[in-house]
Amino acid sequence: MSTDLFDRLGVPERIREIAGYDLFDPDLRTSLDAIAQRSAGLLEAPVSLVSMVLDMSQFIIGSHGVAGWVAEAQGTPAEWALCTHTVLAGEPYCVVDGRTDPRHADNPFLRMTGLRSYLGVPLIGRGGHALGAHCVIDARPRIFSDVDLAVLNDGAEKSMKLLDAYRLR
Known part of the structure:
Protein backbone atom coordinates (compact mmCIF):
# COMPACT_ATOMS: atom_id res chain seq x y z
CA MET A 1 0.00 0.00 0.00
CA SER A 2 1.22 3.46 -0.75
CA THR A 3 2.31 5.57 2.20
CA ASP A 4 0.20 8.43 0.83
CA LEU A 5 -2.98 6.32 0.95
CA PHE A 6 -2.18 5.10 4.46
CA ASP A 7 -1.53 8.67 5.62
CA ARG A 8 -4.76 9.96 4.07
CA LEU A 9 -6.90 7.17 5.55
CA GLY A 10 -5.05 6.84 8.85
CA VAL A 11 -6.01 10.22 10.31
CA PRO A 12 -6.07 9.44 14.06
CA GLU A 13 -9.35 11.27 14.79
CA ARG A 14 -11.08 9.38 11.96
CA ILE A 15 -9.77 5.99 13.10
CA ARG A 16 -10.74 6.76 16.73
CA GLU A 17 -14.26 7.60 15.61
CA ILE A 18 -14.56 4.29 13.72
CA ALA A 19 -13.24 2.45 16.79
CA GLY A 20 -16.00 4.06 18.84
CA TYR A 21 -18.69 1.87 17.28
CA ASP A 22 -19.57 -1.71 18.24
CA LEU A 23 -19.17 -2.94 14.66
CA PHE A 24 -19.36 -6.61 15.66
CA ASP A 25 -22.81 -6.44 17.29
CA LEU A 32 -27.14 -2.88 8.10
CA ASP A 33 -27.61 -5.99 5.93
CA ALA A 34 -31.29 -4.99 5.58
CA ILE A 35 -30.30 -1.48 4.44
CA ALA A 36 -27.91 -2.98 1.88
CA GLN A 37 -30.59 -5.41 0.70
CA ARG A 38 -33.11 -2.56 0.31
CA SER A 39 -30.67 -0.45 -1.74
CA ALA A 40 -29.72 -3.40 -3.94
CA GLY A 41 -33.39 -4.16 -4.59
CA LEU A 42 -34.41 -0.58 -5.33
CA LEU A 43 -31.43 -0.04 -7.65
CA GLU A 44 -31.60 -3.53 -9.19
CA ALA A 45 -27.95 -4.15 -8.34
CA PRO A 46 -26.54 -7.55 -7.39
CA VAL A 47 -24.27 -6.17 -4.64
CA SER A 48 -24.66 -3.50 -1.99
CA LEU A 49 -22.37 -2.69 0.93
CA VAL A 50 -22.19 -0.66 4.08
CA SER A 51 -18.50 -0.48 4.88
CA MET A 52 -15.94 1.23 7.05
CA VAL A 53 -12.65 2.11 5.39
CA LEU A 54 -9.79 1.72 7.85
CA ASP A 55 -6.20 2.79 7.22
CA MET A 56 -5.30 -0.35 5.25
CA SER A 57 -8.56 -2.19 4.61
CA GLN A 58 -12.23 -1.92 3.85
CA PHE A 59 -14.32 -3.67 6.51
CA ILE A 60 -17.79 -4.73 5.35
CA ILE A 61 -20.29 -4.19 8.17
CA GLY A 62 -23.47 -4.73 6.15
CA SER A 63 -23.99 -6.37 2.80
CA HIS A 64 -26.20 -7.95 0.20
CA GLY A 65 -24.94 -10.21 -2.58
CA VAL A 66 -21.38 -10.56 -1.29
CA ALA A 67 -19.95 -14.06 -1.70
CA GLY A 68 -16.71 -16.02 -1.87
CA TRP A 69 -13.45 -14.70 -0.51
CA VAL A 70 -14.81 -11.15 -0.03
CA ALA A 71 -17.57 -12.48 2.25
CA GLU A 72 -15.13 -14.71 4.14
CA ALA A 73 -12.63 -11.89 4.64
CA GLN A 74 -15.44 -9.38 5.35
CA GLY A 75 -13.61 -6.85 3.23
CA THR A 76 -10.79 -6.01 0.87
CA PRO A 77 -7.48 -4.16 0.96
CA ALA A 78 -8.13 -0.39 0.99
CA GLU A 79 -6.28 0.13 -2.29
CA TRP A 80 -8.71 -2.26 -4.05
CA ALA A 81 -11.88 -0.85 -2.47
CA LEU A 82 -13.90 1.55 -4.57
CA CYS A 83 -15.34 2.80 -1.28
CA THR A 84 -11.86 4.18 -0.51
CA HIS A 85 -12.36 6.68 -3.32
CA THR A 86 -15.72 7.68 -1.84
CA VAL A 87 -14.14 8.18 1.60
CA LEU A 88 -11.19 10.17 0.27
CA ALA A 89 -13.46 12.38 -1.85
CA GLY A 90 -15.94 12.85 1.00
CA GLU A 91 -18.72 12.92 -1.59
CA PRO A 92 -20.51 10.50 -3.95
CA TYR A 93 -18.20 8.54 -6.24
CA CYS A 94 -19.28 6.83 -9.45
CA VAL A 95 -17.66 4.37 -11.86
CA VAL A 96 -19.69 3.71 -15.02
CA ASP A 97 -17.47 0.86 -16.29
CA GLY A 98 -14.38 -0.19 -14.36
CA ARG A 99 -13.01 -2.12 -17.35
CA THR A 100 -12.71 1.02 -19.47
CA ASP A 101 -12.11 3.57 -16.70
CA PRO A 102 -8.33 4.19 -16.54
CA ARG A 103 -8.55 4.78 -12.77
CA HIS A 104 -9.87 1.25 -12.21
CA ALA A 105 -9.01 -0.91 -15.25
CA ASP A 106 -6.24 -2.70 -13.31
CA ASN A 107 -8.18 -3.05 -10.05
CA PRO A 108 -7.79 -6.67 -8.82
CA PHE A 109 -11.16 -6.56 -7.00
CA LEU A 110 -13.03 -5.77 -10.21
CA ARG A 111 -11.04 -8.31 -12.24
CA MET A 112 -11.56 -11.13 -9.72
CA THR A 113 -15.27 -10.48 -9.06
CA GLY A 114 -16.42 -9.50 -12.55
CA LEU A 115 -18.09 -6.39 -11.13
CA ARG A 116 -17.90 -3.27 -13.29
CA SER A 117 -19.93 -0.28 -12.09
CA TYR A 118 -20.12 1.45 -8.73
CA LEU A 119 -22.00 4.22 -7.00
CA GLY A 120 -21.16 5.05 -3.41
CA VAL A 121 -21.91 7.78 -0.90
CA PRO A 122 -19.85 8.53 2.21
CA LEU A 123 -20.88 7.73 5.76
CA ILE A 124 -20.11 10.97 7.58
CA GLY A 125 -19.47 10.67 11.31
CA ARG A 126 -20.12 13.14 14.09
CA GLY A 127 -16.60 14.52 13.74
CA GLY A 128 -17.21 15.39 10.08
CA HIS A 129 -14.94 12.62 8.76
CA ALA A 130 -15.97 10.23 5.99
CA LEU A 131 -15.75 6.92 7.86
CA GLY A 132 -16.96 4.55 5.20
CA ALA A 133 -19.47 4.25 2.41
CA HIS A 134 -22.83 2.86 1.37
CA CYS A 135 -22.75 1.64 -2.21
CA VAL A 136 -24.10 -0.55 -4.95
CA ILE A 137 -21.90 -2.46 -7.37
CA ASP A 138 -23.10 -4.03 -10.61
CA ALA A 139 -21.72 -6.56 -13.09
CA ARG A 140 -22.78 -4.41 -16.04
CA PRO A 141 -21.78 -0.89 -17.01
CA ARG A 142 -24.27 1.62 -15.61
CA ILE A 143 -25.05 5.27 -15.69
CA PHE A 144 -26.56 6.05 -12.31
CA SER A 145 -29.32 8.62 -11.85
CA ASP A 146 -30.10 11.27 -9.24
CA VAL A 147 -32.82 8.92 -7.95
CA ASP A 148 -30.18 6.19 -7.47
CA LEU A 149 -28.05 8.67 -5.56
CA ALA A 150 -31.03 9.66 -3.38
CA VAL A 151 -31.66 5.99 -2.49
CA LEU A 152 -28.04 5.59 -1.39
CA ASN A 153 -28.05 8.86 0.54
CA ASP A 154 -31.15 7.66 2.39
CA GLY A 155 -29.44 4.34 3.16
CA ALA A 156 -26.32 6.16 4.37
CA GLU A 157 -28.38 8.37 6.70
CA LYS A 158 -30.17 5.31 8.09
CA SER A 159 -26.82 3.52 8.50
CA MET A 160 -25.34 6.42 10.48
CA LYS A 161 -28.43 6.62 12.73
CA LEU A 162 -28.04 2.91 13.44
CA LEU A 163 -24.31 3.24 14.04
CA ASP A 164 -24.93 6.09 16.49
CA ALA A 165 -27.12 3.72 18.51
CA TYR A 166 -24.14 1.35 18.76
CA ARG A 167 -21.54 3.82 20.02
CA LEU A 168 -19.21 2.39 22.65
CA ARG A 169 -18.35 5.73 24.22
Whole structure:
Protein backbone atom coordinates (compact mmCIF):
# COMPACT_ATOMS: atom_id res chain seq x y z
CA MET A 1 0.00 0.00 0.00
CA SER A 2 1.22 3.46 -0.75
CA THR A 3 2.31 5.57 2.20
CA ASP A 4 0.20 8.43 0.83
CA LEU A 5 -2.98 6.32 0.95
CA PHE A 6 -2.18 5.10 4.46
CA ASP A 7 -1.53 8.67 5.62
CA ARG A 8 -4.76 9.96 4.07
CA LEU A 9 -6.90 7.17 5.55
CA GLY A 10 -5.05 6.84 8.85
CA VAL A 11 -6.01 10.22 10.31
CA PRO A 12 -6.07 9.44 14.06
CA GLU A 13 -9.35 11.27 14.79
CA ARG A 14 -11.08 9.38 11.96
CA ILE A 15 -9.77 5.99 13.10
CA ARG A 16 -10.74 6.76 16.73
CA GLU A 17 -14.26 7.60 15.61
CA ILE A 18 -14.56 4.29 13.72
CA ALA A 19 -13.24 2.45 16.79
CA GLY A 20 -16.00 4.06 18.84
CA TYR A 21 -18.69 1.87 17.28
CA ASP A 22 -19.57 -1.71 18.24
CA LEU A 23 -19.17 -2.94 14.66
CA PHE A 24 -19.36 -6.61 15.66
CA ASP A 25 -22.81 -6.44 17.29
CA PRO A 26 -24.96 -9.02 15.46
CA ASP A 27 -28.12 -6.88 15.69
CA LEU A 28 -26.30 -3.93 14.10
CA ARG A 29 -25.00 -6.16 11.31
CA THR A 30 -28.47 -7.59 10.65
CA SER A 31 -29.94 -4.08 10.42
CA LEU A 32 -27.14 -2.88 8.10
CA ASP A 33 -27.61 -5.99 5.93
CA ALA A 34 -31.29 -4.99 5.58
CA ILE A 35 -30.30 -1.48 4.44
CA ALA A 36 -27.91 -2.98 1.88
CA GLN A 37 -30.59 -5.41 0.70
CA ARG A 38 -33.11 -2.56 0.31
CA SER A 39 -30.67 -0.45 -1.74
CA ALA A 40 -29.72 -3.40 -3.94
CA GLY A 41 -33.39 -4.16 -4.59
CA LEU A 42 -34.41 -0.58 -5.33
CA LEU A 43 -31.43 -0.04 -7.65
CA GLU A 44 -31.60 -3.53 -9.19
CA ALA A 45 -27.95 -4.15 -8.34
CA PRO A 46 -26.54 -7.55 -7.39
CA VAL A 47 -24.27 -6.17 -4.64
CA SER A 48 -24.66 -3.50 -1.99
CA LEU A 49 -22.37 -2.69 0.93
CA VAL A 50 -22.19 -0.66 4.08
CA SER A 51 -18.50 -0.48 4.88
CA MET A 52 -15.94 1.23 7.05
CA VAL A 53 -12.65 2.11 5.39
CA LEU A 54 -9.79 1.72 7.85
CA ASP A 55 -6.20 2.79 7.22
CA MET A 56 -5.30 -0.35 5.25
CA SER A 57 -8.56 -2.19 4.61
CA GLN A 58 -12.23 -1.92 3.85
CA PHE A 59 -14.32 -3.67 6.51
CA ILE A 60 -17.79 -4.73 5.35
CA ILE A 61 -20.29 -4.19 8.17
CA GLY A 62 -23.47 -4.73 6.15
CA SER A 63 -23.99 -6.37 2.80
CA HIS A 64 -26.20 -7.95 0.20
CA GLY A 65 -24.94 -10.21 -2.58
CA VAL A 66 -21.38 -10.56 -1.29
CA ALA A 67 -19.95 -14.06 -1.70
CA GLY A 68 -16.71 -16.02 -1.87
CA TRP A 69 -13.45 -14.70 -0.51
CA VAL A 70 -14.81 -11.15 -0.03
CA ALA A 71 -17.57 -12.48 2.25
CA GLU A 72 -15.13 -14.71 4.14
CA ALA A 73 -12.63 -11.89 4.64
CA GLN A 74 -15.44 -9.38 5.35
CA GLY A 75 -13.61 -6.85 3.23
CA THR A 76 -10.79 -6.01 0.87
CA PRO A 77 -7.48 -4.16 0.96
CA ALA A 78 -8.13 -0.39 0.99
CA GLU A 79 -6.28 0.13 -2.29
CA TRP A 80 -8.71 -2.26 -4.05
CA ALA A 81 -11.88 -0.85 -2.47
CA LEU A 82 -13.90 1.55 -4.57
CA CYS A 83 -15.34 2.80 -1.28
CA THR A 84 -11.86 4.18 -0.51
CA HIS A 85 -12.36 6.68 -3.32
CA THR A 86 -15.72 7.68 -1.84
CA VAL A 87 -14.14 8.18 1.60
CA LEU A 88 -11.19 10.17 0.27
CA ALA A 89 -13.46 12.38 -1.85
CA GLY A 90 -15.94 12.85 1.00
CA GLU A 91 -18.72 12.92 -1.59
CA PRO A 92 -20.51 10.50 -3.95
CA TYR A 93 -18.20 8.54 -6.24
CA CYS A 94 -19.28 6.83 -9.45
CA VAL A 95 -17.66 4.37 -11.86
CA VAL A 96 -19.69 3.71 -15.02
CA ASP A 97 -17.47 0.86 -16.29
CA GLY A 98 -14.38 -0.19 -14.36
CA ARG A 99 -13.01 -2.12 -17.35
CA THR A 100 -12.71 1.02 -19.47
CA ASP A 101 -12.11 3.57 -16.70
CA PRO A 102 -8.33 4.19 -16.54
CA ARG A 103 -8.55 4.78 -12.77
CA HIS A 104 -9.87 1.25 -12.21
CA ALA A 105 -9.01 -0.91 -15.25
CA ASP A 106 -6.24 -2.70 -13.31
CA ASN A 107 -8.18 -3.05 -10.05
CA PRO A 108 -7.79 -6.67 -8.82
CA PHE A 109 -11.16 -6.56 -7.00
CA LEU A 110 -13.03 -5.77 -10.21
CA ARG A 111 -11.04 -8.31 -12.24
CA MET A 112 -11.56 -11.13 -9.72
CA THR A 113 -15.27 -10.48 -9.06
CA GLY A 114 -16.42 -9.50 -12.55
CA LEU A 115 -18.09 -6.39 -11.13
CA ARG A 116 -17.90 -3.27 -13.29
CA SER A 117 -19.93 -0.28 -12.09
CA TYR A 118 -20.12 1.45 -8.73
CA LEU A 119 -22.00 4.22 -7.00
CA GLY A 120 -21.16 5.05 -3.41
CA VAL A 121 -21.91 7.78 -0.90
CA PRO A 122 -19.85 8.53 2.21
CA LEU A 123 -20.88 7.73 5.76
CA ILE A 124 -20.11 10.97 7.58
CA GLY A 125 -19.47 10.67 11.31
CA ARG A 126 -20.12 13.14 14.09
CA GLY A 127 -16.60 14.52 13.74
CA GLY A 128 -17.21 15.39 10.08
CA HIS A 129 -14.94 12.62 8.76
CA ALA A 130 -15.97 10.23 5.99
CA LEU A 131 -15.75 6.92 7.86
CA GLY A 132 -16.96 4.55 5.20
CA ALA A 133 -19.47 4.25 2.41
CA HIS A 134 -22.83 2.86 1.37
CA CYS A 135 -22.75 1.64 -2.21
CA VAL A 136 -24.10 -0.55 -4.95
CA ILE A 137 -21.90 -2.46 -7.37
CA ASP A 138 -23.10 -4.03 -10.61
CA ALA A 139 -21.72 -6.56 -13.09
CA ARG A 140 -22.78 -4.41 -16.04
CA PRO A 141 -21.78 -0.89 -17.01
CA ARG A 142 -24.27 1.62 -15.61
CA ILE A 143 -25.05 5.27 -15.69
CA PHE A 144 -26.56 6.05 -12.31
CA SER A 145 -29.32 8.62 -11.85
CA ASP A 146 -30.10 11.27 -9.24
CA VAL A 147 -32.82 8.92 -7.95
CA ASP A 148 -30.18 6.19 -7.47
CA LEU A 149 -28.05 8.67 -5.56
CA ALA A 150 -31.03 9.66 -3.38
CA VAL A 151 -31.66 5.99 -2.49
CA LEU A 152 -28.04 5.59 -1.39
CA ASN A 153 -28.05 8.86 0.54
CA ASP A 154 -31.15 7.66 2.39
CA GLY A 155 -29.44 4.34 3.16
CA ALA A 156 -26.32 6.16 4.37
CA GLU A 157 -28.38 8.37 6.70
CA LYS A 158 -30.17 5.31 8.09
CA SER A 159 -26.82 3.52 8.50
CA MET A 160 -25.34 6.42 10.48
CA LYS A 161 -28.43 6.62 12.73
CA LEU A 162 -28.04 2.91 13.44
CA LEU A 163 -24.31 3.24 14.04
CA ASP A 164 -24.93 6.09 16.49
CA ALA A 165 -27.12 3.72 18.51
CA TYR A 166 -24.14 1.35 18.76
CA ARG A 167 -21.54 3.82 20.02
CA LEU A 168 -19.21 2.39 22.65
CA ARG A 169 -18.35 5.73 24.22
